[in-house]
Amino acid sequence: MAAGTFHFVHPAGLSVMAVSTALHHHRNPPIVNQVLLCTGAILLLASVGWLQGELDQRQDRTMVQIEGLAQLPKGEYLKPALLGYHHLGADVLWLRLVQVIGKKRNSADEYEWMYHALDVLTTLDPQYAYAYYAGGVILGDLANRPDLSNLLLEKGFKANPDVWNIPFLLGYNYYFLLGDPAKGAEYIMQAARLPEGPSYLPGLATRMAAEAGSPETALAFLEARLRGTEDPEMREFLANRMKEVIIERDLRLLENAVEAYRTNHQTLPATLTDLVTAGALPNLPEEPFGGEYQLDLKTGSVASSTHPDRLRTFFKRTKAPAYLFPKIESAYSFPRTWE
Numbered sequence: 001m002a003a004g005t006f007h008f009v010h011p012a013g014l015s016v017m018a019v020s021t022a023l024h025h026h027r028n029p030p031i032v033n034q035v036l037l038c039t040g041a042i043l044l045l046a047s048v049g050w051l052q053g054e055l056d057q058r059q060d061r062t063m064v065q066i067e068g069l070a071q072l073p074k075g076e077y078l079k080p081a082l083l084g085y086h087h088l089g090a091d092v093l094w095l096r097l098v099q100v101i102g103k104k105r106n107s108a109d110e111y112e113w114m115y116h117a118l119d120v121l122t123t124l125d126p127q128y129a130y131a132y133y134a135g136g137v138i139l140g141d142l143a144n145r146p147d148l149s150n151l152l153l154e155k156g157f158k159a160n161p162d163v164w165n166i167p168f169l170l171g172y173n174y175y176f177l178l179g180d181p182a183k184g185a186e187y188i189m190q191a192a193r194l195p196e197g198p199s200y201l202p203g204l205a206t207r208m209a210a211e212a213g214s215p216e217t218a219l220a221f222l223e224a225r226l227r228g229t230e231d232p233e234m235r236e237f238l239a240n241r242m243k244e245v246i247i248e249r250d251l252r253l254l255e256n257a258v259e260a261y262r263t264n265h266q267t268l269p270a271t272l273t274d275l276v277t278a279g280a281l282p283n284l285p286e287e288p289f290g291g292e293y294q295l296d297l298k299t300g301s302v303a304s305s306t307h308p309d310r311l312r313t314f315f316k317r318t319k320a321p322a323y324l325f326p327k328i329e330s331a332y333s334f335p336r337t338w339e
Contacts (some may be wrong), residue, residue, distance in 0.1 A: 075123025176218070
């Protein structure tokens with residue numbers, strides 16, 4: 001436009017421009033929304049893919065870590081090769097073990113590899129007391145391998161005769177997992193003699209020796225374990241075991257009352273409530289898992305609706321327990337890659 005000249009726009013033109021501009025702004029939002037939606041979907045898919053890749057890699061890394069335990073040479077060979085840095089080697093190996101132990105589930109082979117790694121670790125550093133205790137708990141309670149647990153704990157007790165919780169755990173294994181209250185009481189008494197042993201241990205050992213197979217003794221033992229355990233998962237395990245023992249205690253009480261009723265009335269009660277009515281019991285116990293106790297009218301036996309199988313872990317067995325996996329003896333030759 002030349003200087004000094006005016007450009008006149010008709011008012012109608014302004015109206016057309018305004019309508020055009022309005023239409024332009026009116027059409028943009030749907031397009032922008034569609035673009036944003038597509039972009040979000042792409043980012044979401046990419047995030048899911050990345051996350052799945054990370055999970056796969058972590059799983060692969062965990063498997064590599066677990067299988068790597070099987071490649072460890074024996075501690076007797078590894079220790080001199082570390083040129084005096086065997087304590088550092090034990091720390092590094094413990095960190096690797098913690099990552100494997102953190103899995104929710106482990107196979108039978110993995111637990112054997114853990115035992116081997118713990119054996120190597122405690123050969124590198126025989127005073128690694130926590131490794132003995134933690135390994136003993138995992139192998140005994142979680143892996144159902146009291147044979148491996150006891151091998152590790154007995155090794156630890158020889159190397160650390162002043163650490164009370166190692167013989168305490170050995171006593172637990174013999175009492176609960178191996179059905180040998182006398183041997184369990186022997187280890188608990190050894191723990192009680194140590195300077196840092198809790199004050200309740202002598203009484204517990206006495207009760208174990210005198211009342212083998214008593215649910216009340218079992219409850220006292222489990223309560224002692226619970227006091228010394230901070231791990232939430234293990235506390236939950238012990239709390240559930242205590243409830244199972246309470247069921248066994250209640251079943252004994254109820255069956256004794258049923259037998260007394262049968263003796264007095266020459267017949268079985270129609271219901272468990274009849275035991276209270278007849279004065280055989282002051283009241284009926286509550287099933288700790290929220291179920292109920294049920295009377296078998298043919299046999300007179302009583303069962304729990306939530307746990308129909310009786311708990312037998314704290315009875316003295318007449319024969320050696322059958323293991324799901326082969327029992328490990330001192331001279332056992334592991335069929336693994338480290339041999």
